[in-house]
Amino acid sequence: MALTLLGSSVIAGLITSVLGNLRAAAAARREGYANAVRSLIARGEYPYRVRRRVSDEPDVLAALVGRGHDLQEQLAACRTWVNSEHRALGELFDKALADIDANVKQATADAWNQAPMATASGMNLNGWGPGDQRPHLARLERAIAYRFGWRRLLPRKLWHLEP
Numbered sequence: 001m002a003l004t005l006l007g008s009s010v011i012a013g014l015i016t017s018v019l020g021n022l023r024a025a026a027a028a029r030r031e032g033y034a035n036a037v038r039s040l041i042a043r044g045e046y047p048y049r050v051r052r053r054v055s056d057e058p059d060v061l062a063a064l065v066g067r068g069h070d071l072q073e074q075l076a077a078c079r080t081w082v083n084s085e086h087r088a089l090g091e092l093f094d095k096a097l098a099d100i101d102a103n104v105k106q107a108t109a110d111a112w113n114q115a116p117m118a119t120a121s122g123m124n125l126n127g128w129g130p131g132d133q134r135p136h137l138a139r140l141e142r143a144i145a146y147r148f149g150w151r152r153l154l155p156r157k158l159w160h161l162e163p
Contacts, residue, residue, distance in 0.1 A: 039078045043100055052123055
């Protein structure tokens with residue numbers, strides 16, 4: 001009787017430990033993907049920061065350049081993490097970044113060539129910029145959902161990534 005009781009306690013402890021580890025792994029995965037998407041959004045917003053700079057003083061320029069470098073490092077780290085976590089999602093992350101960069105690079109170059117903003121009304125860019133980057137993120141976001149819960153067990157060919 002005591003052996004049965006002890007055995008069931010050990011099994012319950014093991015199950016609790018496994019479930020706790022699964023929850024922790026899912027939380028880490030969730031945070032990693034949130035950081036990756038946050039970095040892609042920041043990449044899409046960078047030209048607006050450059051365009052809305054208030055001066056061409058060295059400290060303002062240095063802050064923007066520093067932010068750009070930090071963003072590049074962050075994107076490289078996210079790319080590495082996503083690719084190591086799941087190859088198919090790594091491909092989708094790379095595609096989203098390439099699509100965003102196709103719009104952002106020209107807008108960033110144009111922003112650097114524009115004069116700094118001198119008035120509050122100048123902050124209204126009236127349609128200037130790379131535009132909405134959300135469509136480039138949508139497929140990646142749908143795929144990320146397949147890394148959690150029961151959908152995690154589905155093979156990629158069963159993922160429904162189109163709206």
